[in-house]
Amino acid sequence: MSGRLTLSLDAMGGDHAPDIVLKGVQIARTRHPDVRFLLHGDEAVLGPMLARDRTLADACEIRHADGVVGNDEKPSQALRRGRDSSLWKAIQAVKDGEAAGMVSAGNTGAFMAMAKLSLRTLPGIDRPAMAALMPTQRGDLVMLDLGANAECDTDNLVQFAIMGEVFARTVLGLEQPNIGLLNIGTEDQKGTETLRQTSAILRDSTLPIRFHGFVEGDDIGKGTVDVVVTDGFTGNVALKAIEGTSKLYSSFMRRAFESSIISRIGYLMVRTAVNKVRARVDPRRYNGAMFLGLNGIAVKSHGGTDAVGFANAVCVAVDLGTHGFNETIKGEFMKVQRASGLDPETLERAANG
Template identity: 55%
Template sequence: MATMSPLVIAVDAMGGDHAPGVIVEGAAIARERYPQLRFVFFGDEAKVAPLIRAQDLLADCSELVHTATAISADEKPSAAMRRGKGTSMWLACEAVREGKAQAAVSAGNTGALMAIAMLLLRTAPAISRPAIASFVPTIRGESVMLDLGANVGCDERNLVEFAFMGAAFARASLGLPRPRVALLNIGTEDLKGNEAIRGAAQILRDTADLPFDFTGFVEGNGIAQGQADVIVSDGFAGNIALKTQEGTARLVSAYLAATFRRSIWSMLGYFLARPALQALRERLDPNRYNGGAFLGLNGLVVKSHGGTNAVGFAAAIAIAADLAIGGFAERILEDLKRVAPATGGEASSESGSEAQVVVES
């Protein structure tokens, strides 16, 4: 039997609302699915070491690097860059830069993580700005959406790069050989949208031999319908769309709960429908889709929601593992060679420093 190569994940053990307990437990859950995983935890030894020892699945595959400092949930990105050196978040990203880990995962402060990751890893060649990508549930399964908050505003070049990065993400994580990619817009007609969106659409239409199927524009109501495998937007609109979808899921759950409490007959109906409702609850569980990948850097970094549980943190680790196993970094650089002339050529690895993080949770 062929042996799998070890895959090392650097983990910020002190980031998140329920760290380090949820972090360590999530790592153990992830290793059940990916037995080749090894972990380097960065955090307070007194708090983290006993938790690792309590997990049989982590005993022979984990290293703990002690640090007594961590980035707080409300710390501004600028402050995190100034005082972040030596914190658990900084050390996790540094491990990726130094080649000691293939990816870093943190449930800590989003703005601080993006700032530190960009400072240490920089943007990859041919990428002008990084983007945050994650999954959204749809009628057809799930789709990739980006940018979810790294950039307030984007030009046509940024959106084209996001399309290539999102397609590579979908191929590596969802196993789609030719993802359907669409630009989020206020209408599907060619004349709709701002100049950046229309310009990006024209570049994609004019680019020969795309490694994905560009389907044009998709409206907000088409996201949940699964009209595209990859939905591309700037970080402002993308974050609003994501939070709206999350809020709608909670609204539906609240309506269902209120309906089943209306009468004794409704309560009886609830008990009869409970298996189906449980399946629906699991399908809409945000922990199932937890984890936003920072795409476009010289290294893999995945952000978990700060309030996630262990299952959710395991999902974030799974994203990091899938991207590393799927060769995401190599694929995106190869893909972008096809579009570089149309977007103005290669970007410097020093570029992207002006990305404005709008996600704060």
């Protein structure tokens, strides 16, 4: 694939699809007017929607798909019955080289299962992990896994740490990022046996990474480390809690400024500062989690996002595709493996160096 960047979109995935998908594409095109889009979904639905916007229609090509993977559908069911779905076909376009990457707001479990089956994982990676940037007092950090793997063993967490470190170096440009393992305390004896074993491996092995140790939930906002590693269950709970807290405080501020005439006048005086804070912590700004560890760019948008959030997920895919980050990550990951003396087929012997 060469020339103009093309992205493949699951136009039917998500709580408010396809409306927010097309509106999100409209927003994304103001930032990236040269990107072309393959829209996978029901042509009878998508066709009339595109017909109302000639400029958008010129940038999009509809690829008909009869099926849609439901939000409550199990990954095993989606794999058996979803080969004609918009999600599967959007992934296949990346595998076939028709698109540089793909985006979906659909079923996370089905997305991961299909992407892993179609795109395959990098050597030494058992499972892909969802990674995304999050705001902190010190800037942005990378957190993974955010929901792709509810249960993880020691090998998975070690692999996530390596991928997160490489992502932070290649995407954030950090020379030597700090890695933290999310736990209920910072003491060595805290947490599950899996966490303690993972900590020992990361601390004692020859992996060329800076391991900070255990971090707690409040360390995420503090920016104590550059990369936070956790299993998908814990990561997703943390992510939703952070998003919910952001919305809660935004509603508190709105009610406070609307409570009286004096408060409204005060808001006019501080409106610029308030808007900056609101934009900084807006969950939509950070929408778009990449599946690290795949042989292809696959970005997961929040299922309940709006057009602005979906546009940001599209922009994540555009940035990754434009700058060749996935190829860089693949190359850097292999360098880490070689520097560590690790067998490219497994990381089980990491503890022994």
